Amino acid sequence: MTWLDEPMVGFDTETTGVSTAHDRIVTAALITRTGSGDPTQRTWLIDPGIPIPERATEVHGISTAHAREHGQSPADALAEIADLLASALGSGVPVVGFNVQYDLSILEAELARNGLPTLSQRLPSGIRPVVDPLVLDRHLDRWRRGKRKLIDMCGTYGVPVVADDLHAADADVLATLDLVRAIAGRYPALGTVPLADLHDQQVEAHRVWATEFSAWLRSKGTVDDLPSPVWPVAPAAVIA
Structure with missing residues (x-):
């Protein structure tokens, strides 16, 4: 049995834009799966609390009026x-997300903006273990051409x-959880790496990618909006 057979928590958000410091979360999904069993x-x-730009609505389908009428505070x-993420991570259950640095970073900014304890404050040992199939794929198949x-x-x-289903947080999470297992199927050694070591390997893999990609940009x-080499949460920017 490997960590792939144990519980993992998939996480994704849809937002008002791409700035982790200034934009807001509109929808979020947490899906817990154990092995190949049915998820919760x-x-x-x-x-x-702010207007949702039309461009963002085109992506995730949530309008300002709908969010104001039906959304939670x-x-x-x-x-x-x-609470759910901190409970999972504190118990050693991995949080899985695609390009999860974005989702965790905007969550940290949102928690701080609303005067709530951040994950970093809740987890003195760090926001870990985290698994990101994008980081894994960039490292394991570095030279493959094409979009990722x-x-x-x-x-x-x-x-x-189903392409039309993606960009809904829950559909993205389910696809991401399936993707992690598919990558591990192609690279079986991945499942044998202890989660703590896998987390640290991704920290380094992302640092190398971000440093090299920033140099190329x-x-x-291009000198603006360069990727942060710090993973899985980018350093906090000014929050507005």
């Missing part, structure tokens, strides 16, 4: 999400998805 699921619809929803969005990687690893004249 929690989802949240949140009134972010941010403080209530965020407290529930943080969730839908692209599901195609690469043979994970069946600078060579092309």
Whole structure:
């Protein structure tokens, strides 16, 4: 038996934009799965307190009016999400997310904005263990050409998805959990690595990728919005 046969908690958010410091969470999903068994699921619809840009609505389908009418208050929803994540991580259960640095970073910013204890404050030993199939894939198949969005990687690893379902937090989480198992199927040694070691290996793998990619972007004249080499949570920016 490996960690792949034990419980893992998938996490994803949909938001008002791409800034982890300034944007807001609109929907979130936490799905717990043990091995190949049926998952248990929690989802949240949140009134972010600011207008949801049309471009964001086009992605996840949630309008400002719908969120205001049906959404929870941010403080209530965020407290529930943080309680569940901290409980899982504190028990050694891995949190799994695709490009999860974004989701964990915006969650930390949202918790701080609403005067709630952050995951970092709740977990003195660190936000760990975390598993990100995007980080794993970049490391294990470094030179593969092509895009590495969730839908692209599901195609690469043979994970069946309905494209129109993605960009809903719960659908993205289910696809991500399936993707982790598919990657481990292609690279069986992955399942034999203890979770603590796997977490640390991803920290280093992301650092190397972010450093090299930032250097390439600078060579092309891009100096803004460079990826943070710190994983799984980027250093806090100014929160507004």
